[in-house]
Structures are given as structure tokens and as C-alpha cells.
Amino acid sequence: METEFTNLVEDAGVKKRILQEGQGEMPIDGSRCKILYKGTLEDGTVFDSSLDKESPYKYRIGKEELIKGLDIALKSMKVGEKAELKITPSYGYGDEGDSFKNVPKNANLTYEIELINFKQAKKKKWEMTPEEKHQEAINKRTKGTAAFKQQNFKEAEKIYKNALSYCTLTTDEGNELKASLQLNLSICCYQLEEYKDSLDYAKKALELKTNQQQKLKALYRKALANIKLAELEEALADLREAFKMDSTNSAVIEELSRVKQLLKEARMKEKEIYSKLFQQKLYDESEIEPKKIEIKEAKSEGSSCCDPNEKIEEETQPKPTVENKDGQIQEEKPEERDQPKGENQESNNKIVEESATSA
Template sequence: MTVFQAPEGYIALDDSNKLFKKILQEGTGELANRSGSTVKVHYTGSLFDNGDVFDSSVDRGTPFEFKLGKGQVIKGWDVGIASMRIGEKADLLILSEYGYGAQGSPPKIPGGATLLFNVELLDIDLSTAELSIQEKIAKAKELKGKGNELFKKQEFSEAAKVYQQAENTLSNTWGAEPEEGSQIKDLKVSLYSNIAAASLKIKDAKQAQIYSKKTIEIEENHEKANFRLYQALTMLGKFEEAIELLETKKEILKGIDVDQEILRVRKQKAQAIANEKKVYSKMFA
């Protein structure tokens, strides 16, 4: 696959190589990096291949406003504008994956079109903004602490709810710096694992299964998450899945006798089958 080569002076804004920016005038005001903040811009959009202008707020004489990070505009705008300061003028070069995709926006924008936007960031209204990433991390840590206190008091249902509030706080954290990303990852692992633990306590095996898997998606060999997934599968009567997990993850499940657990699950399966046969025999007696 041919990698797009942006013209001189353009820099990639992320690792996708689908969005590039060339600063024409440095901004001196607030940075537009708060999701949910309302930004006001002037722009002229054209097709990169032939220069045909398809839209211009400048020509209309009316700035365009939208909320960042809410999917109200194409991804190239959500990411590109978030890199600008008030007063900055820049060209945003947006490949179709960050623009209108293979379908385009007929009749003016054909499918697969690369777009060029000349943009000026006029103003930012932070009153509509979400918490900053650092504020979200701090809030999630605070809620995690409250959840832990509830768990210690054996208020497991409430603890699970508070952990989920903390999880929701960490949504929409695109644009995080590497150190922030690491903190978010660690928090999510801890929160997902804790939700699974609390769910098992209240016999909500389905939720325990979901959050154990979410933990493992991030940290494959997380011992407690794998053990909690095994417990949830057993509780749900998914005995063969439970046995397969035990056999696959035997090396990391240091805290249990895996062979004994496998025997126990096989006995549970046999008992479940026997109970099912009894029910059917009574139904048709």
C-alpha cells in the first residue's frame, strides 16, 4: 500500500498518516483540546486534487460553531481543530478516512476524496467542555477509592456502581499524553477487575464475565481476572469453557490447584446434567 506523502511544511497529527497540518499563523490564545468545548471557526474547504472549493464560511460571512469530540464533524476536524489555539490559522489536509470516506458527500465531494481546509480558530467556549484528561484521571481515582470503601463494607452492589461511574469518567480520553495513557490503562485494569469481583459477590455472573474479559483484553495474563472469569463461567454453567480456561491459563493461575478445580468443575457439570434429567423425567412422568 502506498503511503501518502504530504507536501512540504505539513506535519502528521497522529500515527494514522490520514491527517496533516500546516500552520500559517501561530495562535496565542487557549488551546482547543477540551472535549465538549464549543469552538468557532472560519474555513474554506476545497478538493486537494484540483483545488475546487466546495464550501466556505468565509464566503457566507458566518463563522461555524460545533462541539469538539462529539462526532458533530468529520474526524479530521475533531482531531485537527483540537491541535489549534485561538488566533491560529492553518491548513488541514485530510485523507478520506478522516473525511467523508469512500462514499464522499455528493454532489460536491466524490468518494475517497482528499480534502484541504483553510481554517482559522476564532474562539473557544469552555463552559460546555468536559473535564480535562488529568481531571478525569483524578475523578476516576477518587471514585475508585469510594468503591473500595464500599467493597470493604461488603456493600458490593453499590461498590460495582461506583466503579462503573469511575469507568465512565475515563471515556473520551483521546489525545492523552503517553504518561496519561499509561495511568488510564492501569486504572481501567483495576476498575474492570474490581467490578468483576463485586459482581461475583452479588452473583451477577454475566457482568462478572464481561468485566473479567475487558480486563484480560488489556492485560492478557492478569491472574485475578482470569480466575474471576473462570468463576463466572462456572456460575453460568459454561463448564467446558471454564475447563478450557483453566487448562490454557494453568501457568499463571498460581493461587489455585488447577487440577483440583478441573475435577470440581467436572463434578458440577455431571451434577447439573443429572439435575436436568430429573426435571425432564418429572415433566413427562
């Protein structure tokens, strides 16, 4: 339904008449709009149009990509709205005109325009208030959760970390959001087998001291990470504390039972190892002593062919002796020892015969 023209500025330099109502929000400075438009001069000459293009014209408010009057008009429109605009030279091409578009100097302009859709401009983080950052963190958490449900844990971890950087509120609501993101990061890291990081995020969530439900989750996530890190005593302590908070929680009960069993098995294995080590020690000691006794016996009997004293024993054996002419015992000379026994015997016989004759 068409309406009467209304002034959008005080000096009536931009007027708008709605041809078709739109709905929803209106764009602001920085918004990226998709529009259809046609511009004509007072005599009806078309000087610019997007209607002959394959796709809508992309226009960013605040950059004055066309003329100032269009920026003002678009900020008053809703998605789906069609409007007719009357724009004076001060909000159009001014006293210079536009030779490229054949717009003369000081020309009054008429536009028919339709707002197809737009994307709201995002503020930079440093431009946001704490409340705006809080809302942005919530939005990012939602995106992270969607990635987690698709088992895209790495992408979810990245989004949650980014969301955490927007958490600046120090109120209870702000702390609960921060704890929620840290708990989500803890489970993401667990799925990615980054157990140390998973443990650290669970600890940080606990430090915030938020509501009981979040504390219970933090203790449970902390216990899961400790189990993977083989810190079973720590895990047992976490689960016992969680059990005190909620003795009906099936997940806590199940993990508590499992950790007790793991500890029992670990202690039995440890006991078995120590028992084997102790028995081995006794066995080693019993092997050493008999060897010492055998060595002593070998030395006393002199039976070993490798006895180091064997050489000494050879050197102290009695040297061979002979009886001389006078009946005295003397040491046998080496040359005599080397003579053949037959010659020695003959000499001895001669000595005996001579002795008998002289007698």
C-alpha cells in the first residue's frame, strides 16, 4: 500500500514514500545490503539502474558508494520494502553532477528502490561493551557446540577458545559462561587425546566456583583426564568428591567403580613385581656363597690345572742327586744327567771293580 512522502531529514532533502511494506529490523552504518534500484532525472531519463544486472547490487551503508541520500533512505527501510525516493542535489550529485552517468549539475533525482536483504555490521571486539561481548561469546558457543555434535572436535576447540576471549563480565552470569566454555574445551581436548590440556581446563572451571552442577562436571572431567594420565589416586579423590555432591549420578558411580578396580589391579601388579624382585635377590645371594667355598676347596687340594701356584710348586721340587767316589751324595750335573744311561752304568761297574781290586 502506497503512502504519502515523508521527510527523512530536517531540510526535506530526502523524502520517502513506501510502495510495499517490509518487515524485520533495519540496517545500520556498516551493514551490507543487497538492493534493486532505478534512478531517473526529472524528465524521466534513466541515468542508473541495477534492474538489468544478473544479481542485486551489493551496497555498504556508510561508504556513500552511490549518493548520501541512498544511505539515509536505506537506514529507514526493512527487508522486502519497496520505496520511492525524492532527493535534492545536496544529497545527490551536487553542483558538479556526474558526467559519466549523464547527471547534470544541481539535478533533482528520483529513485525506486527495494531492500532484498542485509547483513548487520559486526563491531570489532574493542568496540563492544562487556554485555555485547557476553552475547557474542554465547553466539560463538552455539557454533562450537554444533561443530562438536558433528564430531569436528578440532574446529569446536578453536571456536570455544575464540568465544572464551570475549568473556569479560565478572558477574555470576559472566563466570558461569566462562566455566561453561572451559568445560566444553576440557571435553574437546579429551576427545583429541590432549589429556594435559583437558585437565587444565577442568581445573580452571573449578577455580571459578560457580554453581554446583558445573562443579560436578568439572570434577568428573578432571577425573577422566587423570585416569588417562595414570593419576588414579587423584581421579579417585575427584570422583569421591563428586559422589558426595550427587550420589545418584550414574556416570560418576560407574567411573568410581572402574577407578577402584584399576587401583586394585595396579596394586596387585606392583606387589607381584616386588615379590619377584625379592625372590630374585634371595636367589642371587644363595648362588654367590657356594662359589666361594668351591674356590677355597680347589686351592687346598691343588687339583685345578689352572692353579696359579702350580709354577711355584714345580720350582721347589727336589733336584736329582748322585753318589761320588767317596760315597758322598752330591748334586747331579746337567751334562751327566744328559748322558745315556748305558754309559753311566758302565762307569759305575768300573768303579766297583777298581774298588774291589784295591781292597
